[in-house]
Amino acid sequence: MKRYYYERELPNIEKFYVPLSKRASVRDVVSIGFGLFVVSYLVVFFVISITNSFIKDPMEIDISRMFLPPSLEHLFGTDYLGRDIFSRIVKGTEAFFIPGIISISISTTFGLLFGIVSGYYAKYFSKIIFYFLNIIDSIPRIILILLIIVLFNPSIYLIMAFVGFSSIPKVSSYIKSKVDVLKRQHFIEAGKSLGLSESSLIFKHIVWLSSKSVLVIQATLGLGETVLIETSLSYLGIGVQEPIPSWGNMVAMGKDFFFQGKIWLSTIPALVIMFTIMGLYLLGDGLNSIYNEKVSR
Protein backbone atom coordinates (compact mmCIF):
# COMPACT_ATOMS: atom_id res chain seq x y z
CA MET A 1 0.00 0.00 0.00
CA LYS A 2 1.22 3.46 -0.78
CA ARG A 3 2.13 5.73 2.08
CA TYR A 4 1.95 9.48 2.29
CA TYR A 5 3.22 11.65 5.08
CA TYR A 6 1.34 14.64 6.32
CA GLU A 7 3.61 15.95 9.00
CA ARG A 8 2.74 19.54 8.40
CA GLU A 9 -1.03 19.45 8.24
CA LEU A 10 -1.83 16.30 10.18
CA PRO A 11 0.98 15.68 12.63
CA ASN A 12 -0.62 12.82 14.53
CA ILE A 13 -1.88 10.71 11.68
CA GLU A 14 0.81 8.65 10.06
CA LYS A 15 -1.07 6.60 7.51
CA PHE A 16 -3.38 8.73 5.48
CA TYR A 17 -4.29 8.45 1.84
CA VAL A 18 -5.55 11.49 -0.02
CA PRO A 19 -5.81 11.30 -3.81
CA LEU A 20 -3.54 13.60 -5.78
CA SER A 21 -6.49 15.50 -7.22
CA LYS A 22 -7.58 16.59 -3.75
CA ARG A 23 -4.12 17.55 -2.56
CA ALA A 24 -3.41 19.94 -5.41
CA SER A 25 -4.64 23.50 -5.09
CA VAL A 26 -5.40 25.69 -8.10
CA ARG A 27 -1.97 27.24 -7.72
CA ASP A 28 -0.23 23.87 -7.94
CA VAL A 29 -2.31 22.83 -10.94
CA VAL A 30 -1.44 26.03 -12.82
CA SER A 31 2.26 25.84 -12.02
CA ILE A 32 2.52 22.14 -12.89
CA GLY A 33 0.55 22.73 -16.07
CA PHE A 34 2.88 25.53 -17.09
CA GLY A 35 5.87 23.34 -16.32
CA LEU A 36 4.49 20.46 -18.37
CA PHE A 37 3.87 22.87 -21.23
CA VAL A 38 7.52 23.94 -21.08
CA VAL A 39 8.74 20.34 -20.96
CA SER A 40 6.52 19.40 -23.89
CA TYR A 41 7.76 22.23 -26.07
CA LEU A 42 11.34 21.35 -25.22
CA VAL A 43 10.73 17.76 -26.30
CA VAL A 44 8.93 18.84 -29.49
CA PHE A 45 11.72 21.27 -30.38
CA PHE A 46 14.32 18.61 -29.77
CA VAL A 47 12.54 16.06 -31.96
CA ILE A 48 12.08 18.65 -34.73
CA SER A 49 15.72 19.68 -34.59
CA ILE A 50 17.17 16.18 -34.74
CA THR A 51 14.87 15.17 -37.58
CA ASN A 52 15.45 18.48 -39.41
CA SER A 53 11.83 18.78 -40.49
CA PHE A 54 9.24 21.60 -40.48
CA ILE A 55 11.74 24.44 -40.01
CA LYS A 56 13.91 26.59 -42.25
CA ASP A 57 17.60 25.82 -42.32
CA PRO A 58 19.05 27.49 -39.20
CA MET A 59 22.45 27.96 -40.85
CA GLU A 60 21.20 29.46 -44.13
CA ILE A 61 22.62 32.96 -44.66
CA ASP A 62 20.55 35.44 -46.64
CA ILE A 63 22.04 38.94 -46.78
CA SER A 64 18.96 40.45 -48.42
CA ARG A 65 16.85 39.62 -45.38
CA MET A 66 18.92 41.06 -42.56
CA PHE A 67 17.29 42.41 -39.37
CA LEU A 68 13.69 41.64 -40.33
CA PRO A 69 11.36 42.24 -37.38
CA PRO A 70 9.02 39.42 -36.30
CA SER A 71 6.40 38.62 -38.92
CA LEU A 72 4.35 35.66 -40.09
CA GLU A 73 7.03 34.44 -42.45
CA HIS A 74 9.84 34.76 -39.92
CA LEU A 75 8.11 34.15 -36.64
CA PHE A 76 10.80 35.67 -34.43
CA GLY A 77 12.53 37.80 -37.10
CA THR A 78 15.95 37.36 -38.61
CA ASP A 79 19.42 38.13 -37.29
CA TYR A 80 22.42 40.04 -38.66
CA LEU A 81 23.13 37.39 -41.31
CA GLY A 82 19.52 36.91 -42.33
CA ARG A 83 19.18 33.60 -40.48
CA ASP A 84 15.75 32.70 -39.16
CA ILE A 85 15.71 33.16 -35.39
CA PHE A 86 12.84 30.75 -34.73
CA SER A 87 14.58 27.85 -36.40
CA ARG A 88 17.78 28.74 -34.58
CA ILE A 89 15.90 28.65 -31.29
CA VAL A 90 14.46 25.24 -32.19
CA LYS A 91 17.92 24.03 -33.15
CA GLY A 92 19.36 25.53 -29.96
CA THR A 93 17.63 22.94 -27.79
CA GLU A 94 20.20 20.44 -29.01
CA ALA A 95 22.89 22.37 -27.16
CA PHE A 96 21.58 21.53 -23.71
CA PHE A 97 19.09 18.68 -24.07
CA ILE A 98 21.34 15.62 -24.13
CA PRO A 99 24.05 17.25 -21.94
CA GLY A 100 21.38 18.28 -19.43
CA ILE A 101 19.99 14.76 -19.29
CA ILE A 102 23.50 13.41 -18.78
CA SER A 103 24.03 15.92 -15.98
CA ILE A 104 20.82 15.17 -14.11
CA SER A 105 21.25 11.44 -14.51
CA ILE A 106 24.73 11.69 -12.99
CA SER A 107 23.55 13.86 -10.12
CA THR A 108 20.49 11.76 -9.27
CA THR A 109 22.25 8.40 -9.61
CA PHE A 110 25.26 9.24 -7.50
CA GLY A 111 23.21 11.38 -5.14
CA LEU A 112 20.86 8.47 -4.54
CA LEU A 113 23.75 6.09 -4.02
CA PHE A 114 25.64 8.29 -1.56
CA GLY A 115 22.45 9.38 0.18
CA ILE A 116 21.31 5.82 0.80
CA VAL A 117 24.72 4.58 1.91
CA SER A 118 25.27 7.50 4.27
CA GLY A 119 21.71 7.41 5.56
CA TYR A 120 21.08 3.69 5.94
CA TYR A 121 24.55 2.77 7.14
CA ALA A 122 25.07 6.07 8.94
CA LYS A 123 27.30 4.50 11.56
CA TYR A 124 30.11 3.64 9.16
CA PHE A 125 29.99 5.82 6.10
CA SER A 126 28.17 9.06 6.92
CA LYS A 127 31.11 11.18 8.02
CA ILE A 128 33.55 10.24 5.30
CA ILE A 129 31.00 10.53 2.48
CA PHE A 130 29.87 13.92 3.70
CA TYR A 131 33.46 15.09 3.99
CA PHE A 132 33.94 14.45 0.27
CA LEU A 133 30.55 15.91 -0.59
CA ASN A 134 31.39 19.06 1.38
CA ILE A 135 34.59 19.34 -0.63
CA ILE A 136 32.58 19.30 -3.86
CA ASP A 137 30.05 21.68 -2.39
CA SER A 138 32.51 24.32 -1.30
CA ILE A 139 33.90 25.12 -4.74
CA PRO A 140 31.52 27.55 -6.49
CA ARG A 141 30.15 25.88 -9.59
CA ILE A 142 31.26 28.40 -12.19
CA ILE A 143 34.79 28.57 -10.77
CA LEU A 144 34.95 24.76 -10.96
CA ILE A 145 33.79 24.88 -14.59
CA LEU A 146 36.41 27.52 -15.42
CA LEU A 147 39.11 25.32 -13.88
CA ILE A 148 37.89 22.32 -15.85
CA ILE A 149 37.90 24.41 -19.04
CA VAL A 150 41.49 25.51 -18.44
CA LEU A 151 42.69 22.03 -17.62
CA PHE A 152 40.87 19.77 -20.06
CA ASN A 153 39.54 22.07 -22.82
CA PRO A 154 36.34 20.02 -22.84
CA SER A 155 33.17 19.80 -24.92
CA ILE A 156 29.79 20.80 -23.52
CA TYR A 157 29.10 17.15 -22.60
CA LEU A 158 32.06 16.96 -20.21
CA ILE A 159 31.21 20.37 -18.74
CA MET A 160 27.67 19.23 -18.05
CA ALA A 161 28.94 16.00 -16.53
CA PHE A 162 30.93 18.12 -14.09
CA VAL A 163 27.85 20.23 -13.40
CA GLY A 164 26.10 16.99 -12.53
CA PHE A 165 28.97 16.05 -10.23
CA SER A 166 28.79 19.40 -8.50
CA SER A 167 25.11 18.96 -7.68
CA ILE A 168 25.54 15.50 -6.14
CA PRO A 169 25.86 16.88 -2.55
CA LYS A 170 22.47 18.56 -2.61
CA VAL A 171 20.59 15.50 -3.86
CA SER A 172 22.32 13.16 -1.48
CA SER A 173 21.72 15.38 1.54
CA TYR A 174 17.97 15.38 0.79
CA ILE A 175 17.97 11.61 0.25
CA LYS A 176 19.92 11.14 3.47
CA SER A 177 17.48 13.18 5.54
CA LYS A 178 14.59 11.25 3.95
CA VAL A 179 16.22 7.88 4.69
CA ASP A 180 16.97 8.99 8.25
CA VAL A 181 13.27 9.50 8.83
CA LEU A 182 12.16 6.42 6.93
CA LYS A 183 14.42 3.85 8.52
CA ARG A 184 12.87 4.41 11.92
CA GLN A 185 9.32 3.84 10.65
CA HIS A 186 7.33 0.78 11.55
CA PHE A 187 6.99 -0.64 8.08
CA ILE A 188 10.75 -1.04 7.70
CA GLU A 189 10.85 -2.80 11.05
CA ALA A 190 7.99 -5.04 9.95
CA GLY A 191 9.79 -5.81 6.71
CA LYS A 192 12.92 -6.72 8.61
CA SER A 193 11.02 -9.03 10.91
CA LEU A 194 9.28 -10.65 7.96
CA GLY A 195 12.70 -11.50 6.61
CA LEU A 196 12.86 -9.23 3.57
CA SER A 197 16.32 -8.82 2.16
CA GLU A 198 18.11 -5.51 2.66
CA SER A 199 18.22 -4.82 -1.05
CA SER A 200 14.47 -5.15 -1.42
CA LEU A 201 13.92 -3.04 1.70
CA ILE A 202 16.17 -0.31 0.36
CA PHE A 203 15.36 -0.32 -3.32
CA LYS A 204 11.68 -1.13 -3.21
CA HIS A 205 10.39 0.28 0.04
CA ILE A 206 12.71 3.19 0.64
CA VAL A 207 13.69 4.32 -2.85
CA TRP A 208 10.85 3.38 -5.13
CA LEU A 209 7.83 3.73 -2.89
CA SER A 210 8.90 6.60 -0.70
CA SER A 211 11.62 8.82 -2.10
CA LYS A 212 11.19 8.86 -5.86
CA SER A 213 9.41 12.21 -5.59
CA VAL A 214 12.61 13.77 -4.22
CA LEU A 215 14.45 12.47 -7.28
CA VAL A 216 11.83 13.76 -9.72
CA ILE A 217 11.83 17.20 -8.10
CA GLN A 218 15.61 17.36 -8.06
CA ALA A 219 15.75 16.27 -11.69
CA THR A 220 13.38 19.05 -12.80
CA LEU A 221 15.19 21.71 -10.80
CA GLY A 222 18.52 20.36 -12.02
CA LEU A 223 17.39 20.56 -15.65
CA GLY A 224 16.54 24.23 -15.10
CA GLU A 225 19.98 24.82 -13.64
CA THR A 226 21.72 23.12 -16.54
CA VAL A 227 19.78 25.28 -19.00
CA LEU A 228 20.92 28.35 -17.08
CA ILE A 229 24.55 27.21 -16.92
CA GLU A 230 24.71 26.21 -20.59
CA THR A 231 23.27 29.54 -21.72
CA SER A 232 25.58 31.47 -19.39
CA LEU A 233 28.66 29.64 -20.64
CA SER A 234 27.64 30.06 -24.27
CA TYR A 235 27.01 33.72 -23.56
CA LEU A 236 30.52 34.07 -22.15
CA GLY A 237 31.85 32.35 -25.28
CA ILE A 238 33.26 29.25 -23.59
CA GLY A 239 30.36 26.87 -24.15
CA VAL A 240 28.82 26.21 -27.55
CA GLN A 241 30.61 28.21 -30.24
CA GLU A 242 28.96 30.62 -32.64
CA PRO A 243 27.96 28.90 -35.91
CA ILE A 244 26.17 26.22 -33.90
CA PRO A 245 23.12 27.89 -32.39
CA SER A 246 22.57 28.00 -28.66
CA TRP A 247 20.22 30.30 -26.77
CA GLY A 248 23.11 31.83 -24.87
CA ASN A 249 25.25 32.77 -27.86
CA MET A 250 22.14 34.08 -29.63
CA VAL A 251 21.69 36.56 -26.78
CA ALA A 252 25.40 37.39 -26.94
CA MET A 253 25.19 37.92 -30.70
CA GLY A 254 22.11 40.11 -30.47
CA LYS A 255 23.43 42.35 -27.70
CA ASP A 256 25.71 44.16 -30.15
CA PHE A 257 22.62 45.52 -31.95
CA PHE A 258 20.78 46.37 -28.76
CA PHE A 259 21.73 50.03 -28.81
CA GLN A 260 20.57 50.38 -32.43
CA GLY A 261 17.04 49.67 -31.28
CA LYS A 262 16.93 46.16 -32.79
CA ILE A 263 16.04 44.62 -29.49
CA TRP A 264 14.31 41.44 -30.72
CA LEU A 265 17.62 39.85 -31.66
CA SER A 266 18.54 39.24 -28.05
CA THR A 267 15.20 39.75 -26.30
CA ILE A 268 13.45 36.78 -27.89
CA PRO A 269 16.10 34.16 -26.95
CA ALA A 270 16.29 35.69 -23.48
CA LEU A 271 12.52 35.43 -23.10
CA VAL A 272 12.64 31.80 -24.23
CA ILE A 273 15.36 31.09 -21.68
CA MET A 274 13.33 32.86 -19.01
CA PHE A 275 10.12 30.94 -19.71
CA THR A 276 11.94 27.63 -19.86
CA ILE A 277 13.75 28.10 -16.58
CA MET A 278 10.65 29.51 -14.91
CA GLY A 279 8.54 26.60 -16.12
CA LEU A 280 11.01 24.04 -14.83
CA TYR A 281 11.30 25.78 -11.45
CA LEU A 282 7.52 26.09 -11.18
CA LEU A 283 7.12 22.41 -12.07
CA GLY A 284 9.61 21.45 -9.38
CA ASP A 285 7.97 23.64 -6.79
CA GLY A 286 4.47 22.47 -7.67
CA LEU A 287 5.53 18.84 -7.31
CA ASN A 288 7.22 19.87 -4.09
CA SER A 289 4.06 21.25 -2.58
CA ILE A 290 1.99 18.26 -3.76
CA TYR A 291 4.33 15.69 -2.29
CA ASN A 292 5.12 17.85 0.76
CA GLU A 293 8.85 17.45 0.40
CA LYS A 294 11.07 20.10 1.90
CA VAL A 295 13.32 20.24 -1.14
CA SER A 296 14.79 23.38 -2.59
CA ARG A 297 17.21 24.40 -5.26
Place this chain on the structure above:
Amino acid sequence: MVRFLKHFFKELFGMLFLVVGVTAILYLIFNLMPGEFPGKGRGFEGYVNLLRRLFTFRFGTSIVSGRDINSIVFPAFRNTLILTIGSIFLSVMISVPIGIFSAFRGFETYSWPLSILTYLLSSIPVFYLGYLSLYLVSRYTGYLPIFYPHGAERGNPVLSYVLPILVLGFGNESISEIVRLISNELRRVMNTKYVTASKARGEPMLRSSFHEGLLIPLVSIIFSKVPFIIGGAVIVEYVFNWPGMGRLAFQSTLDRDLPVLIVITFLSVICVRSGMLIKEMLLLFIDPERRA
Protein backbone atom coordinates in the same frame (compact mmCIF):
# COMPACT_ATOMS: atom_id res chain seq x y z
CA MET B 1 30.77 31.29 26.44
CA VAL B 2 33.07 28.29 26.68
CA ARG B 3 30.50 26.37 24.69
CA PHE B 4 30.64 28.92 21.87
CA LEU B 5 34.42 29.02 21.85
CA LYS B 6 34.61 25.24 21.82
CA HIS B 7 32.14 25.06 18.96
CA PHE B 8 33.95 27.83 17.09
CA PHE B 9 37.30 26.06 17.24
CA LYS B 10 35.68 22.79 16.25
CA GLU B 11 34.09 24.40 13.20
CA LEU B 12 37.31 26.24 12.36
CA PHE B 13 39.23 23.00 12.46
CA GLY B 14 36.66 21.35 10.22
CA MET B 15 36.90 24.26 7.80
CA LEU B 16 40.69 24.05 7.59
CA PHE B 17 40.41 20.30 7.09
CA LEU B 18 38.00 20.88 4.20
CA VAL B 19 40.25 23.51 2.59
CA VAL B 20 43.14 21.06 2.79
CA GLY B 21 40.94 18.45 1.14
CA VAL B 22 39.94 20.81 -1.65
CA THR B 23 43.54 21.72 -2.39
CA ALA B 24 44.47 18.03 -2.32
CA ILE B 25 41.85 17.24 -4.95
CA LEU B 26 42.97 20.19 -7.07
CA TYR B 27 46.56 18.98 -6.79
CA LEU B 28 45.49 15.51 -7.90
CA ILE B 29 43.66 16.95 -10.93
CA PHE B 30 46.68 19.07 -11.82
CA ASN B 31 48.97 16.10 -11.69
CA LEU B 32 46.68 14.10 -13.96
CA MET B 33 47.28 16.70 -16.65
CA PRO B 34 50.17 16.35 -19.08
CA GLY B 35 52.57 19.25 -19.45
CA GLU B 36 54.50 21.44 -17.07
CA PHE B 37 52.89 24.34 -15.23
CA PRO B 38 52.89 25.92 -11.77
CA GLY B 39 50.78 24.16 -9.20
CA LYS B 40 52.23 20.82 -10.21
CA GLY B 41 54.79 19.04 -8.14
CA ARG B 42 56.32 15.72 -7.29
CA GLY B 43 54.60 13.60 -4.69
CA PHE B 44 53.74 14.68 -1.18
CA GLU B 45 56.48 17.31 -0.93
CA GLY B 46 55.07 19.23 -3.85
CA TYR B 47 51.67 19.26 -2.20
CA VAL B 48 53.09 20.56 1.08
CA ASN B 49 54.91 23.21 -0.90
CA LEU B 50 51.67 24.29 -2.62
CA LEU B 51 49.85 24.40 0.72
CA ARG B 52 52.61 26.46 2.31
CA ARG B 53 52.51 28.97 -0.52
CA LEU B 54 48.72 29.23 -0.34
CA PHE B 55 48.45 29.59 3.43
CA THR B 56 51.23 32.17 3.76
CA PHE B 57 49.72 34.24 0.92
CA ARG B 58 52.89 34.06 -1.17
CA PHE B 59 51.19 33.16 -4.39
CA GLY B 60 53.97 33.95 -6.85
CA THR B 61 53.56 35.80 -10.12
CA SER B 62 51.06 35.60 -12.93
CA ILE B 63 52.13 33.91 -16.15
CA VAL B 64 50.62 36.48 -18.46
CA SER B 65 51.31 39.85 -16.86
CA GLY B 66 54.27 38.88 -14.71
CA ARG B 67 52.91 40.88 -11.78
CA ASP B 68 52.67 39.71 -8.21
CA ILE B 69 49.36 37.88 -7.76
CA ASN B 70 48.72 39.53 -4.39
CA SER B 71 48.52 42.94 -6.02
CA ILE B 72 46.08 41.66 -8.67
CA VAL B 73 43.79 39.50 -6.59
CA PHE B 74 43.13 41.44 -3.42
CA PRO B 75 41.71 44.67 -4.96
CA ALA B 76 39.51 42.44 -7.14
CA PHE B 77 38.51 40.46 -4.07
CA ARG B 78 37.46 43.66 -2.28
CA ASN B 79 35.30 44.71 -5.23
CA THR B 80 33.61 41.32 -5.41
CA LEU B 81 32.99 41.40 -1.67
CA ILE B 82 31.18 44.74 -2.01
CA LEU B 83 29.13 43.39 -4.92
CA THR B 84 28.22 40.15 -3.14
CA ILE B 85 27.25 41.70 0.19
CA GLY B 86 25.23 44.45 -1.47
CA SER B 87 23.33 42.05 -3.68
CA ILE B 88 22.54 39.66 -0.84
CA PHE B 89 21.25 42.61 1.17
CA LEU B 90 19.10 43.74 -1.76
CA SER B 91 17.68 40.23 -2.33
CA VAL B 92 16.74 39.97 1.32
CA MET B 93 15.15 43.42 1.29
CA ILE B 94 13.01 42.42 -1.70
CA SER B 95 12.08 38.91 -0.71
CA VAL B 96 11.37 39.16 3.01
CA PRO B 97 8.32 41.49 2.76
CA ILE B 98 6.86 39.37 -0.04
CA GLY B 99 7.44 36.22 2.00
CA ILE B 100 5.77 37.70 5.09
CA PHE B 101 2.87 38.97 3.01
CA SER B 102 2.24 35.63 1.35
CA ALA B 103 2.58 33.82 4.67
CA PHE B 104 -0.18 35.98 6.12
CA ARG B 105 -2.37 35.78 3.03
CA GLY B 106 -1.84 32.07 2.45
CA PHE B 107 -1.45 32.30 -1.31
CA GLU B 108 -4.69 34.11 -1.93
CA THR B 109 -5.57 37.22 -3.94
CA TYR B 110 -2.48 39.39 -4.33
CA SER B 111 0.12 37.02 -3.03
CA TRP B 112 -0.06 34.59 -5.92
CA PRO B 113 0.79 37.22 -8.54
CA LEU B 114 3.55 38.42 -6.25
CA SER B 115 5.07 34.98 -5.99
CA ILE B 116 4.79 34.51 -9.76
CA LEU B 117 6.60 37.84 -10.06
CA THR B 118 9.41 36.55 -7.86
CA TYR B 119 9.70 33.46 -10.06
CA LEU B 120 9.92 35.75 -13.10
CA LEU B 121 12.61 37.84 -11.41
CA SER B 122 14.69 34.88 -10.41
CA SER B 123 14.54 33.21 -13.80
CA ILE B 124 15.52 36.20 -15.95
CA PRO B 125 18.98 35.35 -17.27
CA VAL B 126 21.27 37.77 -15.49
CA PHE B 127 23.35 38.56 -18.57
CA TYR B 128 20.25 39.80 -20.39
CA LEU B 129 19.06 41.77 -17.35
CA GLY B 130 22.43 43.51 -17.22
CA TYR B 131 22.26 44.65 -20.82
CA LEU B 132 18.63 45.67 -20.48
CA SER B 133 19.42 47.85 -17.48
CA LEU B 134 22.44 49.33 -19.25
CA TYR B 135 20.24 50.15 -22.24
CA LEU B 136 17.44 51.69 -20.20
CA VAL B 137 19.69 53.66 -17.87
CA SER B 138 22.07 55.03 -20.46
CA ARG B 139 19.42 55.77 -23.06
CA TYR B 140 16.60 57.25 -21.01
CA THR B 141 18.27 58.62 -17.90
CA GLY B 142 21.96 59.23 -17.44
CA TYR B 143 22.22 59.64 -13.71
CA LEU B 144 24.15 56.47 -13.11
CA PRO B 145 27.56 55.65 -14.56
CA ILE B 146 27.38 52.44 -16.56
CA PHE B 147 30.96 51.30 -16.04
CA TYR B 148 33.51 51.22 -13.26
CA PRO B 149 35.62 54.40 -13.52
CA HIS B 150 39.35 53.90 -13.90
CA GLY B 151 42.32 56.24 -13.84
CA ALA B 152 42.87 59.55 -12.13
CA GLU B 153 39.51 61.20 -12.80
CA ARG B 154 37.47 58.44 -11.37
CA GLY B 155 35.04 60.75 -9.61
CA ASN B 156 32.72 59.11 -7.17
CA PRO B 157 32.95 55.31 -7.46
CA VAL B 158 30.05 54.78 -5.08
CA LEU B 159 27.50 55.67 -7.77
CA SER B 160 28.97 53.08 -10.09
CA TYR B 161 28.31 50.38 -7.50
CA VAL B 162 24.57 50.92 -7.82
CA LEU B 163 23.77 49.30 -11.13
CA PRO B 164 25.73 46.01 -10.75
CA ILE B 165 24.40 45.55 -7.24
CA LEU B 166 20.85 46.12 -8.46
CA VAL B 167 21.25 43.65 -11.33
CA LEU B 168 22.94 40.95 -9.24
CA GLY B 169 20.45 41.47 -6.42
CA PHE B 170 17.49 40.95 -8.71
CA GLY B 171 18.99 38.25 -10.86
CA ASN B 172 20.85 35.92 -8.55
CA GLU B 173 17.98 33.39 -8.75
CA SER B 174 17.57 33.18 -5.00
CA ILE B 175 14.65 35.57 -4.50
CA SER B 176 11.94 33.02 -5.26
CA GLU B 177 13.61 30.47 -3.06
CA ILE B 178 13.87 32.81 -0.08
CA VAL B 179 10.23 33.82 -0.56
CA ARG B 180 9.07 30.21 -0.68
CA LEU B 181 11.14 29.17 2.34
CA ILE B 182 10.06 32.12 4.46
CA SER B 183 6.38 31.83 3.62
CA ASN B 184 6.36 28.08 4.30
CA GLU B 185 8.26 28.34 7.58
CA LEU B 186 6.33 31.36 8.80
CA ARG B 187 3.05 29.66 8.03
CA ARG B 188 4.15 26.52 9.83
CA VAL B 189 5.23 28.51 12.88
CA MET B 190 2.07 30.59 12.88
CA ASN B 191 0.02 27.41 13.24
CA THR B 192 1.92 26.20 16.28
CA LYS B 193 0.36 26.31 19.69
CA TYR B 194 2.62 28.86 21.35
CA VAL B 195 1.89 31.41 18.66
CA THR B 196 -1.83 30.77 19.04
CA ALA B 197 -1.45 31.28 22.79
CA SER B 198 0.42 34.53 22.34
CA LYS B 199 -2.19 35.66 19.84
CA ALA B 200 -4.84 34.94 22.45
CA ARG B 201 -2.90 37.11 24.86
CA GLY B 202 -3.14 39.90 22.33
CA GLU B 203 0.44 40.08 21.11
CA PRO B 204 1.08 40.70 17.43
CA MET B 205 1.58 37.44 15.58
CA LEU B 206 4.69 38.51 13.72
CA ARG B 207 6.54 39.34 16.92
CA SER B 208 5.92 35.97 18.50
CA SER B 209 6.78 33.99 15.39
CA PHE B 210 9.63 36.22 14.25
CA HIS B 211 12.38 34.25 15.91
CA GLU B 212 11.60 30.75 14.73
CA GLY B 213 9.74 31.54 11.56
CA LEU B 214 11.83 34.31 10.06
CA LEU B 215 15.27 34.66 11.60
CA ILE B 216 16.45 31.05 11.61
CA PRO B 217 15.47 30.17 8.01
CA LEU B 218 16.79 33.50 6.75
CA VAL B 219 20.19 33.04 8.36
CA SER B 220 20.45 29.44 7.22
CA ILE B 221 19.56 30.23 3.61
CA ILE B 222 21.59 33.40 3.09
CA PHE B 223 24.95 31.89 3.90
CA SER B 224 24.27 28.77 1.86
CA LYS B 225 23.63 31.02 -1.16
CA VAL B 226 27.17 32.44 -1.16
CA PRO B 227 28.60 30.06 -3.83
CA PHE B 228 25.70 30.78 -6.18
CA ILE B 229 26.15 34.52 -5.78
CA ILE B 230 29.88 34.24 -6.48
CA GLY B 231 28.93 32.33 -9.63
CA GLY B 232 26.47 35.02 -10.66
CA ALA B 233 29.12 37.65 -9.97
CA VAL B 234 31.27 36.17 -12.76
CA ILE B 235 28.63 37.04 -15.36
CA VAL B 236 27.63 40.40 -13.89
CA GLU B 237 31.25 41.48 -13.68
CA TYR B 238 31.74 40.44 -17.29
CA VAL B 239 28.71 42.46 -18.40
CA PHE B 240 29.58 45.59 -16.43
CA ASN B 241 33.32 45.28 -16.91
CA TRP B 242 33.61 45.37 -13.13
CA PRO B 243 37.18 44.79 -11.92
CA GLY B 244 36.31 41.96 -9.56
CA MET B 245 37.33 38.40 -8.92
CA GLY B 246 34.84 36.88 -11.35
CA ARG B 247 36.06 38.88 -14.31
CA LEU B 248 39.62 38.10 -13.28
CA ALA B 249 38.74 34.39 -13.20
CA PHE B 250 37.15 34.58 -16.64
CA GLN B 251 40.08 36.56 -18.04
CA SER B 252 42.60 34.12 -16.62
CA THR B 253 40.56 31.26 -18.08
CA LEU B 254 40.87 32.78 -21.52
CA ASP B 255 44.59 33.39 -20.95
CA ARG B 256 45.15 29.91 -19.47
CA ASP B 257 46.71 31.71 -16.48
CA LEU B 258 46.63 28.86 -13.98
CA PRO B 259 48.41 30.43 -10.96
CA VAL B 260 45.82 33.22 -10.77
CA LEU B 261 42.99 30.74 -11.19
CA ILE B 262 44.30 28.52 -8.40
CA VAL B 263 44.46 31.51 -6.07
CA ILE B 264 40.92 32.57 -7.02
CA THR B 265 39.62 29.07 -6.38
CA PHE B 266 41.38 29.02 -3.01
CA LEU B 267 39.97 32.41 -2.00
CA SER B 268 36.43 31.54 -3.08
CA VAL B 269 36.56 28.24 -1.21
CA ILE B 270 37.68 30.16 1.88
CA CYS B 271 34.80 32.60 1.30
CA VAL B 272 32.23 29.81 1.07
CA ARG B 273 33.54 27.93 4.08
CA SER B 274 33.81 31.02 6.26
CA GLY B 275 30.24 31.87 5.27
CA MET B 276 29.26 28.44 6.59
CA LEU B 277 31.28 29.11 9.76
CA ILE B 278 29.51 32.41 10.35
CA LYS B 279 26.18 30.68 9.72
CA GLU B 280 26.92 27.96 12.28
CA MET B 281 27.98 30.48 14.90
CA LEU B 282 24.96 32.73 14.28
CA LEU B 283 22.61 29.75 14.47
CA LEU B 284 24.25 28.79 17.73
CA PHE B 285 23.37 32.21 19.11
CA ILE B 286 19.89 32.32 17.60
CA ASP B 287 18.63 28.77 17.77
CA PRO B 288 18.15 27.49 21.32
CA GLU B 289 17.52 23.94 20.11
CA ARG B 290 21.02 23.67 18.68
CA ARG B 291 23.52 22.28 21.13
CA ALA B 292 27.25 22.55 20.72
